[in-house]
Amino acid sequence: MAKTHRDRIIEAASALLTEGGRDAVSTRAVSAAAGVQAPAIYRVFGDKQGLLDAVAGHGFQTYLRSKKDNPVTDDPVADLRRGWDLHVGFGLAHPALYSLIYGDPRPGESPAARQASEILSGMIHRIAEAGRLAMTEERAALLVHAAGRGITLTLISMPEEQRDPALSATARDAVIATITTGPPPGATPDGGPVAAAVALRAVLPRTTALNAPERALLADWLDRIATSG
The missing domain is CATH 1.10.357 (Tetracycline Repressor; domain 2)
Structure with a gap:
């Protein structure tokens, strides 16, 4: 089954969190790691806190x-x-x-x-x-x-x-x-x-x-x- 934008974003953010802690989970870093545009993160999760809650x-x-x-x-x-x-x-x-x-x-x-x-x-x-x-x-x-x-x-x-x-x-x-x-x-x-x-x-x-x-x-x-x- 192909991964959705949501799956890729959460996996990328989780990896960044493990490697560098919460401060490493920036919108720019997550979008680059997940291969998506930054606005996609806000469309899926609303804001950064929504992303962190999902992670x-x-x-x-x-x-x-x-x-x-x-x-x-x-x-x-x-x-x-x-x-x-x-x-x-x-x-x-x-x-x-x-x-x-x-x-x-x-x-x-x-x-x-x-x-x-x-x-x-x-x-x-x-x-x-x-x-x-x-x-x-x-x-x-x-x-x-x-x-x-x-x-x-x-x-x-x-x-x-x-x-x-x-x-x-x-x-x-x-x-x-x-x-x-x-x-x-x-x-x-x-x-x-x-x-x-x-x-x-x-x-x-x-x-x-x-x-x-x-x-x-x-x-x-x-x-x-x-x-x-």
């Missing part, structure tokens, strides 16, 4: 394909631990791309970062369903995201020979210990009222024993219990 999305698909090596198991906490390692490993293997996705201080998230957040939220939700989450899903997801992003960007900023290989694992275990509670799957959870409320809140949409107003009221009560800790 980030293209590169993120590589990350998603690598996640096939992180299958879902019966232990959602162990899955989150492996997911952290995969995330950090991807960032160190693709520092320019990772910095493009996560290093931009502009408000909001890039489409690629939003997709990653949705995957993380799903992992956190499974921990909540298992009765092993010690705080609300939203807070846990934000904490894992902030810590993982910070550790990865910190390691990227360091010379490779100076990186502490234990830094990521230490942060990972500390964060997971903070957001989780209770024994491994198969045992009776003992995380107190917060973990119980979070677990019930996670599965509340499935219940048919309550009508909509009753579910809304119970959800409010559970949220108050979950945030009280």
Whole structure:
């Protein structure tokens, strides 16, 4: 199948990003590398930020394909631990791309970062369903995201020979210990009222024993219990 203008432009921009970082992805350089006129870039992507978002999305698909090596198991906490390692490993293997996705201080998230957040939220939700989450899903997801992003960007900023290989694992275990509670799957959870409320809140949409107003009221009560800790 012949490559489209869009394909050639994204591939050229991705190569420039890998070789020289974000500053190397200029309209002139991309148009020359892709063999297209500069106006074609604006017609396809709107502006340079649109191009960068497309490059980030293209590169993120590589990350998603690598996640096939992180299958879902019966232990959602162990899955989150492996997911952290995969995330950090991807960032160190693709520092320019990772910095493009996560290093931009502009408000909001890039489409690629939003997709990653949705995957993380799903992992956190499974921990909540298992009765092993010690705080609300939203807070846990934000904490894992902030810590993982910070550790990865910190390691990227360091010379490779100076990186502490234990830094990521230490942060990972500390964060997971903070957001989780209770024994491994198969045992009776003992995380107190917060973990119980979070677990019930996670599965509340499935219940048919309550009508909509009753579910809304119970959800409010559970949220108050979950945030009280």
